[in-house]
Amino acid sequence: MGPAIPPTLTGPSGTNMGTDYFFSDKQGEQYRNEGFVVVERLFDSSDMARVDATIRQMMDQALSGGDYSKILELEPEALDGQRVPRRIFNPYDQHETFRALAHDSRLLDKIESLIGGSFNLHHSKLNMKPAKVGSAVEWHQDMAYFPHTNDDLVTTLVYLDDATEENGCLQVLPRHHTHYFDHAGPDGRFAGMITEDLSDFGKPKSLPAPAGSVIFMHCITPHASLPNRSSRPRRTLIYEYRANDAFPIYYGEMTNLAEATFRLIRGKPARFARFGGPRPLIPNVGKYTSLYDLQSRSKAEMKA
Template identity: 30%
Template sequence: MLVEDILKHPPAVLSGDDRDRFFDEGCLVVENAVDAGWLKRLRDAMAEMVARSREVRESDGIFVLEDGHSADNPRLRRLSSPVMHHPEFWAFASESRSADIATDVCGPDVKFYHSKLNFKWPDGGQLFDWHQDIPAWPHTDYSPVTVGIYLEDCGMEQGPLRAIRGSHKPPLHSMYDRQGNWTLRIPEEDLPVGWEDDVVSLTGAAGSAVLINCRVIHGSQANVSQRMRPMLLNVYSSADSMPYVTNPIPSPYEGAIVRGKAARFSCHDPRGCELPPDWSGGYGGPWKHQQGQSVTGSD
């Protein structure tokens, strides 16, 4: 669904000013988006998955490990597709206020695309370079939105998400480097003059939601604190938005209608989108790409 059509529907959760700010800046923090009951359920599910990771010795299709991971000292970068591995994550993605918020920025008919639980472990949870999401999973329009939930308080030291306000409006950057390798990063020298003035740190207390437009340039800082920074990220789109390529983080729930009804016609934005490598053979996540081990095909 195009923005002008989404705006014809009144918001259900966000204020009108907040929704306008999201479409103008490409990002938004919503305080108290998740209540204490849901936070406990999600934290308990997360703890179960971290405990399960103690038996894992190398990254696989479920866990992406950080250097130093061991049974005695688990250190994770990501739990891929958490909706597949614990029922509470799918219950949250489909039944909670997270999906309600998505209706305000995707329109009344919303479908689920994918999810991940990103960690930044204390003393070393690494930064995430500037990038745009949609070239990794292009759709027929630009309605896809990431609704991220901080499961613990996230201040400046915990490595919050950062975004460049308004960067969703110009043409997209390439996520390939000059040698044609897929890196999912934008070198700072390729950013427009004065970009630093538009950087916003999207900090928030536990239970805060962070909305990220699929075109906005964003990244995150390293965690230099003694506290973990887990963030659950669910991606939704308008029901009439169709993916062009294989989902890099697939699940049986891809395409599930979580609000409203299924579409009878597809929506097409006239702006094109760069296509990624073929993910049908699997996807290892962005960190490998951003550490100088770029690939030209699936990884």
Template identity: 40%
Template sequence: MTEVLTQAQIDEYRETGGIVVEGRLSAQDLAEIRAAIAQSYEEARGLTASTDRLDLEDSHAPDDPRIRRIKLPHTQYEVFQRLMTSDAILAPARDLIGPNLRLHTTKLNMKMAGYGAAVEWHQDMAFYPHTNDDVLAMGVMIDDMEAENGPLMIFPGSHRGPTLDHHADGVFVGAVDLAANGLDLGQAKMLTGPAGSVSIHHGRVLHGSGLNTSDRDRRLLFYEMMAADSFPVMGSMTGFASLEEYDTRMLCGQPTIQPRLTDWPVRIPLPHPSDRGSIYEIQKGLKHRGFSIYDTDEGSG
């Protein structure tokens, strides 16, 4: 028995690695989220550099605040904490990877109208390999996400293939050279939908998003999580301080000390880059940027 997803949606997720489920958040939820974002913009006013709460666009100015990420929003605003443990978020995840779920992280990526930064092509589990790949990311669409404002894009089926090389000059850069891997952008699929929808993508699916060159914002709140029996592999960019601390990350169900091992193509994100900031900073080491050669008029944003 499933809670909210149809068998067709589950089959599509298994086949392609990414789906969109509409109508998961209410108008009130969206209003509270947008109010929290407005508060963050007031906090960013006057800043000259990113902080442990806000990651600023390269084009940010103290009198013209521009945020590209709110870090760990569930620790900053009650609305994100409440949604994180709600059935609106967790029910679809339980349908896909089971009843026992643990939080990996949260982030709110901001692509503001006219200048939102791209996120280059990558697989999440290249950053944090685990003992099994029941790992996914829920993406809450705060604005209508359409072709022209930088939607999340995936390469369908890539979660069933290898973990690609995310290195350049022998250093982990958290991004993939599409041409070097024989990948054609025309094969990518956009995960679009109206505000209040949730995208779900597998931790191994190759994904990215282009610049927002439109006159509309595109803000996407991520809840990344895994099955409770999926433990980080040594060398992963994330880990935990103690078992007690790790168990505080349980979202629902029961924790375990028995990792489940499955056969999937692990790669370790070592050596780390000298700048281990956000993904935007890590990806600056990529030699050939995927979105710089893409015709934004055809929909990449």
């Protein structure tokens, strides 16, 4: 990780006036050592009710006719004869409810504790992991998808439902956010998933937590989730925050696509890029494909 962590984790440069939501030193230390911190019930039931209503409204609109492919992606397997959404693209730009959450101090003060007070939103997405047919997410490191000049990017995952092992809560491999695992398939192309055997690298940790809880995860922390065969969905809203002086490394069309969702959140645009963290892994990617499709294709190729 780069040097952007402020000297005190309890507030920016001594300004600790009024209500703030900064991490404690202990939480900051856990993030730096383990590669993640979970804050239970950071958002309350009224926040969750607003998000529920918004998702219902967006789904009704998107699926009531017309081309939904710019708004969401469907699960390949039908649920009770109907295709159901697996991911909503770019919720930040699609609805004010998601913009309000992305700018909420309860989140942003904590991000500031981790990467300093000057940062932007790199992208947002909402993984629906519906009951019974919710797809797995294979082990991967987020920064393997979007290399940057430094690693001060925080993946923030907001559970919108109670998440348990049964409905596919997130799993992480702690203490492995300081190096990359290989993400290349047998032909050398980006597989979208870790292609090394992880069994010698410690025990994965499941992160069950109630709705409204938030996982703050370093962008190189390996993570995955099981398919959801339970009767309850496990929706997760994801915001990727990035220090303003972490600049993307161009590796093709995907870089441009990701930059289209950039939004300044706190501080000013940086005048200089900062270099830090492990040497960035560069994905050998062709055209854009969804993470899920890429991973299932890679899995099939690796089995063949």
